[in-house]
Structure formats: structure tokens, C-alpha cells
Amino acid sequence: MLNVKTPEEVKEIINKSFPSENMPGSFRSETVGAAHALGRVLGEDVVARDNVPGFNRSTVDGYAVLASDTHGSSESIPALLRLAGEVQMGESAGLRLISGACVIVSTGGEVPEGADAVVIHEFTEDYGNSMIGICKPAASGSNIIFYNDDTSKGDIVLSSGKKLSAHDIGILSALGYSEVVVRKKPVAGVISTGDELVPVSDAPKSGQVRDVNTPMLLAALYHYGAEGKDFGIIKDDEEAIRSAMLSAVESCDIVLISGGSSAGLRDMTADIIGSEGELLLHGIAMKPGKPTILGKVGNKPVFGLPGHPVAAYMVTELFIRPLIANIMGATIKNKSATAKLSEAISSNHGREEYIPVKVDNITATAIPVKGKSGLISGLADIDGYICIPRDCEGLPKGSTVTVYYL
Amino acid sequence: MLNVKTPEEVKEIINKSFPSENMPGSFRSETVGAAHALGRVLGEDVVARDNVPGFNRSTVDGYAVLASDTHGSSESIPALLRLAGEVQMGESAGLRLISGACVIVSTGGEVPEGADAVVIHEFTEDYGNSMIGICKPAASGSNIIFYNDDTSKGDIVLSSGKKLSAHDIGILSALGYSEVVVRKKPVAGVISTGDELVPVSDAPKSGQVRDVNTPMLLAALYHYGAEGKDFGIIKDDEEAIRSAMLSAVESCDIVLISGGSSAGLRDMTADIIGSEGELLLHGIAMKPGKPTILGKVGNKPVFGLPGHPVAAYMVTELFIRPLIANIMGATIKNKSATAKLSEAISSNHGREEYIPVKVDNITATAIPVKGKSGLISGLADIDGYICIPRDCEGLPKGSTVTVYYL
Numbered sequence: 001m002l003n004v005k006t007p008e009e010v011k012e013i014i015n016k017s018f019p020s021e022n023m024p025g026s027f028r029s030e031t032v033g034a035a036h037a038l039g040r041v042l043g044e045d046v047v048a049r050d051n052v053p054g055f056n057r058s059t060v061d062g063y064a065v066l067a068s069d070t071h072g073s074s075e076s077i078p079a080l081l082r083l084a085g086e087v088q089m090g091e092s093a094g095l096r097l098i099s100g101a102c103v104i105v106s107t108g109g110e111v112p113e114g115a116d117a118v119v120i121h122e123f124t125e126d127y128g129n130s131m132i133g134i135c136k137p138a139a140s141g142s143n144i145i146f147y148n149d150d151t152s153k154g155d156i157v158l159s160s161g162k163k164l165s166a167h168d169i170g171i172l173s174a175l176g177y178s179e180v181v182v183r184k185k186p187v188a189g190v191i192s193t194g195d196e197l198v199p200v201s202d203a204p205k206s207g208q209v210r211d212v213n214t215p216m217l218l219a220a221l222y223h224y225g226a227e228g229k230d231f232g233i234i235k236d237d238e239e240a241i242r243s244a245m246l247s248a249v250e251s252c253d254i255v256l257i258s259g260g261s262s263a264g265l266r267d268m269t270a271d272i273i274g275s276e277g278e279l280l281l282h283g284i285a286m287k288p289g290k291p292t293i294l295g296k297v298g299n300k301p302v303f304g305l306p307g308h309p310v311a312a313y314m315v316t317e318l319f320i321r322p323l324i325a326n327i328m329g330a331t332i333k334n335k336s337a338t339a340k341l342s343e344a345i346s347s348n349h350g351r352e353e354y355i356p357v358k359v360d361n362i363t364a365t366a367i368p369v370k371g372k373s374g375l376i377s378g379l380a381d382i383d384g385y386i387c388i389p390r391d392c393e394g395l396p397k398g399s400t401v402t403v404y405y406l
Numbered sequence: 407m408l409n410v411k412t413p414e415e416v417k418e419i420i421n422k423s424f425p426s427e428n429m430p431g432s433f434r435s436e437t438v439g440a441a442h443a444l445g446r447v448l449g450e451d452v453v454a455r456d457n458v459p460g461f462n463r464s465t466v467d468g469y470a471v472l473a474s475d476t477h478g479s480s481e482s483i484p485a486l487l488r489l490a491g492e493v494q495m496g497e498s499a500g501l502r503l504i505s506g507a508c509v510i511v512s513t514g515g516e517v518p519e520g521a522d523a524v525v526i527h528e529f530t531e532d533y534g535n536s537m538i539g540i541c542k543p544a545a546s547g548s549n550i551i552f553y554n555d556d557t558s559k560g561d562i563v564l565s566s567g568k569k570l571s572a573h574d575i576g577i578l579s580a581l582g583y584s585e586v587v588v589r590k591k592p593v594a595g596v597i598s599t600g601d602e603l604v605p606v607s608d609a610p611k612s613g614q615v616r617d618v619n620t621p622m623l624l625a626a627l628y629h630y631g632a633e634g635k636d637f638g639i640i641k642d643d644e645e646a647i648r649s650a651m652l653s654a655v656e657s658c659d660i661v662l663i664s665g666g667s668s669a670g671l672r673d674m675t676a677d678i679i680g681s682e683g684e685l686l687l688h689g690i691a692m693k694p695g696k697p698t699i700l701g702k703v704g705n706k707p708v709f710g711l712p713g714h715p716v717a718a719y720m721v722t723e724l725f726i727r728p729l730i731a732n733i734m735g736a737t738i739k740n741k742s743a744t745a746k747l748s749e750a751i752s753s754n755h756g757r758e759e760y761i762p763v764k765v766d767n768i769t770a771t772a773i774p775v776k777g778k779s780g781l782i783s784g785l786a787d788i789d790g791y792i793c794i795p796r797d798c799e800g801l802p803k804g805s806t807v808t809v810y811y812l
Binding site for chain 2 (some may be wrong): 004030034035038050053054055057061087088089090091092093106107109110116132145149150151155156158162165166167168169170173174175176178194195196197199200201203204205206207208209210211212213214216217218219220222234236263264265274290307309333334335336338339361364375376377379380382383405406
């Protein structure tokens with residue numbers, strides 16, 4: 001009955017059914033102040049508009065010289081140079097240095113034309129009367145950042161799709177970008193279904209549980225760079241779910257219907273998706289996350305997520321996170337690490353299994369966090385997850401595993 | 407002249423001079439909606455107010471039974487049970503199951519009192535006339551999450567100081583926390599000094615450079631969970647710097663004075679800190695980042711950061727990030743990974759050296775990003791950094807290194 005696919009097949013279905021270039025919400029951009037661009041995705045290549053720095057800069061405090069004037073100099077036979085002045089910080093050097101002369105320059109100051117090296121103070125001696133002794137030969141280019149060492153005008157310094165870090169904001173600033181074009185955040189609608197669900201602020205009666213998925217998924221979506229839109233808790237009623245779904249499809253780029261733990265409700269969600277659009281899959285051969293549905297309604301992806309929070313979270317991390325990145329044209333690079341398993345794990349479910357782990361950085365050990373399916377408290381301390389392949393019956397203690405950080 | 411310390415000594419000085427319990431801004435808390443708590447630091451332990459779930463929940467669709475009624479059953483000799491009803495989702499089971507009877511229950515539904523197992527549909531047969539055959543013995547407890555399996559009332563589920571992730575928001579929701587007590591964000595003042603600096607939006611003339619550090623440090627502070635406060639660009643003038651510093655000390659928990667690349671300006675900043683408070687260090691034996699100053703003014707930390715953006719960034723990451731975490735009482739756990747060096751690195755500076763790297767996840771290789779000191783464009787692609795110890799003359803290609811992710 002279930003049209004169960006492997007996680008790899010699911011990724012292919014998603015990429016084939018929702019190619020970025022066809023998604024209604026793809027690649028929309030907006031301009032924001034660079035100060036508010038942290039974590040946003042670049043909407044176009046950032047090109048150097050000028051050479052950076054715009055002049056030859058000293059990297060030390062010392063004397064700008066012609067390197068050739070210093071050749072053969074030593075402590076005992078210093079090269080004698082005439083002091084021709086001092087470069088003021090923030091001002092043009094305003095002179096052309098000629099052989100036999102030197103000028104005082106500070107770190108970050110302009111090295112005058114003609115000069116091709118800076119000698120630091122400790123290798124010089126001031127004899128008074130504007131005579132400076134250089135006690136060590138300087139190589140041409142030493143202690144200078146040349147006017148286009150950092151970037152040359154026209155260089156692509158940051159590529160479209162990059163998620164901006166604090167140092168990227170530094171790069172934008174160096175290039176004179178006080179504003180930057182970033183991708184608009186895709187809008188993801190979240191619908192929670194289930195007669196047993198009550199809002200977080202309510203006290204559940206017997207048989208009821210609080211709606212964990214809505215706040216958790218909204219937070220995860222925000223973390224992935226999307227804007228979550230809350231469609232509330234919907235009862236197990238076909239027309240109510242249909243109406244919420246159509247409203248979410250109308251105003252969002254992607255829709256997450258969570259809940260429907262029972263087989264009947266899963267079928268109802270699948271039927272609604274099928275009648276309003278196309279059902280693409282019904283079941284993923286993974287643990288947790290098997291009862292996942294995916295369909296296409298109005299050219300937009302509609303996910304039916306498991307009701308169990310841990311399963312819903314894992315499916316969102318594995319499939320919806322990359323889809324959101326695709327809509328933005330974002331290049332995401334997961335942080336991962338190699339670690340040794342702290343204990344043996346058995347797995348013989350015929351399904352790819354995703355196991356949450358804590359990581360001990362000191363010993364590079366991955367500690368599996370176990371617990372009955374559906375418990376959420378076990379997630380409190382996790383750092384990431386490991387994946388046990390479908391055909392693997394388990395891993396012995398001490399196995400080398402890849403931890404994918406969350 | 408410089409009172410140079412090793413990075414380890416600097417960390418000790420910071421911990422000794424600014425213990426969280428003495429910092430004026432430490433441990434201040436505020437209450438926020440759980441929906442806005444992502445990335446915030448918990449201000450108190452989160453305690454389970456109830457058992458979760460509050461009732462015994464089925465993890466499958468099937469029949470709730472007394473396990474003892476099913477013992478000895480098989481396909482050929484099923485145990486015959488009388489169907490006593492169906493548990494509605496979100497409602498109390500409302501009955502006590504007795505031997506010889508069973509009830510229909512859906513995933514997530516309440517298992518009635520008396521029942522101690524749930525048998526999934528595929529191991530049962532419906533003979534009509536309310537007679538159900540159970541074809542496989544069930545162990546007591548099977549397919550049930552018991553009423554306090556997830557958390558028991560009074561359990562500490564999340565500890566004060568934890569930075570909240572999306573799944574933590576899920577945990578808070580499961581426990582009924584729609585609001586949560588988090589640490590107030592420490593306020594960090596950023597002052598950029600230097601006659602050569604112009605705002606990012608200005609076109610620098612010869613000898614001038616754009617102020618990279620202010621926007622970059624404000625973004626980094628935000629990323630670390632602090633609130634950055636911009637005190638603008640201050641000229642190389644003792645009274646102007648003094649006045650900006652005192653104003654920042656007055657209204658912030660921590661002050662970052664960046665710039666002062668030249669020795670003269672560094673000394674000026676050190677003198678101002680010394681005259682208004684206590685100078686704790688002048689120079690760190692690390693590369694980049696040597697010309698770093700730290701003082702205490704009005705019981706608050708005042709950093710004099712190098713003018714070079716890469717150096718300022720690295721010092722902020724290594725020393726100011728943990729200090730901000732301390733002020734909040736936050737437990738930070740850095741993400742790190744083991745990788746092989748893609749090429750040999752030489753290092754003979756007698757200083758701990760921090761080298762930015764890109765990481766190739768597929769091959770677990772760390773690729774050093776090199777470039778002259780002070781260039782920022784090289785940071786465009788980095789994922790983290792490695793540390794070469796002080797007494798190490800370099801590392802051969804293929805060495806195993808620890809990458810600290812940024």
C-alpha cells in the first residue's frame with residue numbers, strides 16, 4: 001500500500017520534482033543593510049569595485065626605503081639615509097622617494113611612490129640631524145601590502161549563494177558594500193493535525209498531548225533561513241485539513257503538515273494531496289521517519305511529516321533543509337566530524353537508521369542517544385547524528401563513524 | 407616594553423579578572439516567548455512540571471490487550487478476545503480492560519488501564535461479531551510509551567546555560583513552556599580608532615581605508631549572543647578616545663577598541679586604559695593578534711584589538727567569545743573535527759599560530775588559507791582554523807590536525 005522509497009530515492013524525487021528554476025518562490029532577492037545580512041544568503045556575486053587596499057600600505061612601524069639603498073648594510077656598516085619626512089596616517093604620502101632618502105611610516109600608512117620596502121625600527125638607528133642608519137638589508141617588497149594584494153577591481157570575492165558569516169560582513173565592508181543583495185527567505189507553512197493535540201499553553205487531559213511540532217518546526221525553519229508561518233492545530237477532519245493545506249499552498253513556498261500518526265490519518269492526508277495535486281511518495285525506508293508523505297500541489301512541495309517529534313525533526317533536517325537551500329540557490333556545507341563509537345549499535349530493520357549522538361570532543365567519541373521512538377527528552381544533549389546504512393546489521397564499539405552536526 | 411603573555415596566560419587573566427559572579431552584567435535574565443528563544447541561553451533549569459506523556463500511549467495502530475491473554479497464541483491457534491470498543495484520539499480510554507477483552511487503539515492514542523501491550527493489526531484477525539484473533543504472543547510493555555517514559559515530574563530536562571536549539575524548543579513545548587527565562591544579551595561596545603579610517607559607504611582617498619572592523623565585530627558579537635553597540639570611528643586623539651571609552655564603559659558590559667595599528671596609537675590606548683583603570687596585558691604571543699591590549703575599567707573588560715581585521719577577528723573568537731559566554735553563564739561547546747593537512751606548514755615565530763583553513767568533508771582534509779597578514783579576502787572560503795603550538799616549527803603534509811569550526 002505504502003509506496004516506500006529509500007532516502008536516496010527521496011532526494012532524487014525532490015530534486016526532479018522541485019528544480020530550483022521551476023519553483024515559484026526561487027531566487028527572489030532583496031537588498032538589506034550589510035549590518036543585517038549575517039546568516040543571509042547572497043543573491044548575487046560580490047565583485048570588488050576597487051583595488052583593496054587602494055595604495056601600498058606598510059605592515060610595520062619603520063622607515064620606507066628603496067631596497068637597493070640597503071644592500072650590503074650591517075650593524076657595523078649601516079646604510080646612511082637622509083630622513084625626508086613622515087607619512088601621516090590617513091593621508092597621501094605626497095612625495096616620491098628617491099635614492100638616498102627614507103621617510104617615517106606607521107603600520108597602515110601609505111608607502112610613498114619610489115619606495116619598495118619598509119625597515120622596522122629595531123634594525124635602524126637615528127643619528128640625529130635627519131640621518132638614519134639602516135643596519136640590515138631589506139628585500140624589495142618587504143613589509144608592504146601592495147595596492148591590489150587583497151583584491152583587484154573586478155575580482156569575484158564572494159559568490160552568489162554563500163551564507164554570510166561575520167567575516168564575510170568584514171569582506172563586504174572592505175569592498176565598500178554597506179548594502180547587499182540577499183535571497184528573500186522562502187515561506188514555509190506549518191500545519192499540525194490531530195484530535196489529540198492541544199496548544200503548548202494548555203494542560204493536556206488524559207489522551208491529549210501538547211503540540212510539540214509546530215513550535216519546533218518553526219524554530220528549525222528559522223534556523224535554516226526560511227520564514228515559518230503558523231497555520232495552527234487542525235482537527236482530524238478531511239475538509240478542515242484540505243482547507244488549511246490549500247490556504248498554506250496559496251501563501252507559502254513549501255508546506256509541512258505534521259501529525260497524522262495513525263494510519264487512517266496518514267491515508268487522509270495522502271488522499272487530500274492526491275486529490276488536489278500529485279502524491280509523489282508515501283513512506284521512506286528510514287528510521288525514524290517512515291510514515292512520511294510528499295506531494296506536489298500547485299507546483300509546490302507539500303510534506304506530510306510523522307507526528308513523532310523526533311521523526312518529524314529528522315525528516316525536516318534531511319530533506320526540507322536542502323530543499324529550502326535549493327529554493328534560495330544556497331550552497332550549504334554541513335559540518336561533520338569523524339569519531340569513534342562509544343558502544344556497539346545493533347540495527348536490523350532493513351531501513352537506513354539515523355541515530356542522535358553526543359560528541360565528546362576531547363576523545364573524539366560519538367555517544368549514541370537511545371530511547372524509545374517518540375521520546376523527545378533524549379534530544380536534550382545531542383550534537384548531531386550518525387547514519388547506519390540499510391544493509392548494515394550494526395556497528396561494533398570503536399567503529400569510525402561520521403557525525404553530522406545539527 | 408610590551409607585557410606579552412601566552413594565549414593560555416591571557417585566558418587565566420581573563421577568568422581571574424572577570425569572574426562571572428563579579429561582572430556587573432552577569433546572569434541577568436528576562437522572559438521571552440519560546441517561539442523567540444532559538445539561540446538564546448537558558449537562564450534557569452527547565453524542570454518537567456508533569457509526567458510526559460501524561461498517559462500510556464500506543465506507538466502503533468492495533469489492539470490493546472493484556473499480554474498474559476496472548477501467551478501461547480499462534481497463527482494456527484490464535485487467542486480469541488472480545489472487542490470491547492475503540493479508543494478515540496485525544497480522549498481518555500474511559501474503561502478498564504479486563505482479561506479476555508481488547509480495544510482498538512491508534513498510534514498516539516491512550517492505552518486503557520489494565521492493558522499492558524498493544525498488538526499491531528498484521529498479527530491479528532477480525533472474525534466479526536466483535537471477536538478478534540491474536541496470532542502472536544505479546545510481551546508486557548510492547549508498543550507502549552508509559553506515562554512518564556519521556557520525563558517524570560520534577561526532572562531537570564534542560565540545564566541553565568544551555569544555548570537553545572530547535573529541538574530544545576520542541577522539548578520546552580512538550581513540557582508546556584510557552585515562555586522561558588533566558589539570559590539578557592550582554593552589551594558590547596565597539597569603537598574603531600584611526601585617522602586613516604572612513605565609513606564603509608565612503609570612497610577612501612589615498613592613505614585611507616574603510617572601517618572593516620566595526621561592522622565585522624558587530625556581526626560577530628551578534629553571532630556570539632551579545633548585542634553590539636556602535637560607537638563609531640574615533641580619530642587618533644587621546645581625549646576623543648578616552649571620552650568614547652568612558653562612555654562605552656558606562657553603558658556596556660564589555661568594550662572593544664579596535665585599530666591603533668601603529669605602536670604610538672597602541673601605547674595611547676594602553677595609557678588611557680591604565681590612567682582610567684588597570685592595564686592587564688599588552689601583547690599576546692600569538693599570530694595573528696600580537697598587538698592586543700586588555701584592561702579593566704570600572705570593573706569591566708576593555709580590549710584593545712589589532713587594527714588588522716583578520717587579527718581582530720581571531721582575538722575576538724578566541725578570547726571575547728568565551729568571555730561573553732561566561733557573562734551569560736553559558737556552556738559553549740565548540741564544533742571541531744579531525745582532518746589531515748593538505749600541505750606542509752612552516753611556523754617558527756615562537757608564537758602560537760592560528761591558521762584559517764577550508765575543510766574538504768569528503769576527504770577530511772584541512773586546506774590552509776595563506777596570505778599576507780592583514781588581507782581579508784582570504785577569509786572568504788574558510789570553515790575554521792587550526793592552531794600550531796608555540797614550540798612547533800611546523801607540520802608536515804598529511805599531519806592530523808584539529809579543526810575548530812567558526
